Amino acid sequence: MARFDGKVALVTGAASGIGREIAIAFAREGGHAVIADLNMAAAQATADEIGKSGPAALAVAMDVTDEAQVQRGVDQAAQKFGRIDVLVSNAGIQIIKPVHELPLGDWKKLLSIHLDGAFLTTRACLKYMYQAKAGAIVYIGSVHSKEASKLKAPYVTAKHGLIGLCKVVAKEGAEYNVRANVVCPGYVRTPLVDRQIPEQARTLGITEEQVIKDVMLRDTVDGVFTTTDDVAQAVLHFAGFPTNALTGQSMVVSHGWFMQ
Numbered sequence: 001m002a003r004f005d006g007k008v009a010l011v012t013g014a015a016s017g018i019g020r021e022i023a024i025a026f027a028r029e030g031g032h033a034v035i036a037d038l039n040m041a042a043a044q045a046t047a048d049e050i051g052k053s054g055p056a057a058l059a060v061a062m063d064v065t066d067e068a069q070v071q072r073g074v075d076q077a078a079q080k081f082g083r084i085d086v087l088v089s090n091a092g093i094q095i096i097k098p099v100h101e102l103p104l105g106d107w108k109k110l111l112s113i114h115l116d117g118a119f120l121t122t123r124a125c126l127k128y129m130y131q132a133k134a135g136a137i138v139y140i141g142s143v144h145s146k147e148a149s150k151l152k153a154p155y156v157t158a159k160h161g162l163i164g165l166c167k168v169v170a171k172e173g174a175e176y177n178v179r180a181n182v183v184c185p186g187y188v189r190t191p192l193v194d195r196q197i198p199e200q201a202r203t204l205g206i207t208e209e210q211v212i213k214d215v216m217l218r219d220t221v222d223g224v225f226t227t228t229d230d231v232a233q234a235v236l237h238f239a240g241f242p243t244n245a246l247t248g249q250s251m252v253v254s255h256g257w258f259m260q
């Protein structure tokens with residue numbers, strides 16, 4: 001019997017990158033993945049690919065900042081599969097600008113996707129988890145949940161904020177057997193990071209190779225990127241952990257960048 005047989009995980013931002021890999025890894029271990037994303041065409045493609053060789057997956061159109069869309073998507077998933085065991089709050093964007101040039105609109109947009117998105121999906125899923133008296137929520141933080149970098153004020157702020165939300169959900173969820181934890185990846189080569197490399201090179205006045213070597217991987221132990229699979233394995237560890245011994249915690253997965 002596989003670890004997640006018959007279980008249901010809703011993963012936001014799962015049409016691409018890290019979220020997509022988490023959904024695939026969950027399905028590989030027997031679970032039904034719900035691919036919630038702004039990009040419905042790519043979400044459907046991911047769900048179709050998973051469904052070809054694994055358990056049925058469902059794509060739902062969801063802007064995580066939209067209260068009604070979140071509620072609808074979560075309800076749709078619960079109706080289709082009868083339960084929500086795991087929420088992975090993963091949808092996110094990056095905006096690269098120094099604080100003194102950062103428009104208020106960019107600040108609000110990033111905080112809304114990362115923080116409103118985490119809150120709204122948590123609230124909607126907790127309803128089902130509390131009824132079932134079981135569940136696991138995993139937030140995708142970042143090394144930037146614990147550490148700062150230039151040009152990333154809203155991102156660093158939002159990622160630190162997720163740790164606070166996680167700790168409160170861990171305390172409130174305990175009596176319902178619902179756990180909350182944060183996985184904090186280092187740099188992973190996804191579209192989100194591939195877009196940043198030329199942007200950072202321009203803003204910092206250095207080459208793209210220097211951005212990779214001297215900015216992104218400088219503080220790792222071995223100069224190696226973290227992979228989507230590394231992150232997915234860490235998420236599944238939290239999602240599958242059977243007791244409240246592991247809740248309210250955050251784990252850095254980063255080739256040693258930022259040691260606690």
Ligand code: NAD
Pocket residue numbers: 012013014015016017018019036037038039062063064065090091092093113140141142143184185186187188189190191192193
């Ligand atoms: P990505 O750009 O490959 O994928 C992000 C997905 O989120 C996309 O499918 C996009 O459509 C979706 N999305 C964006 N806004 C949305 C919204 N409002 N509602 C629903 N879906 C939305 O990015 P990724 O690198 O896979 O990042 C996933 C998460 O991992 C993010 O929270 C990011 O901050 C975090 N993270 C990434 C890295 C990295 O190096 N790539 C490192 C640490 C943390």
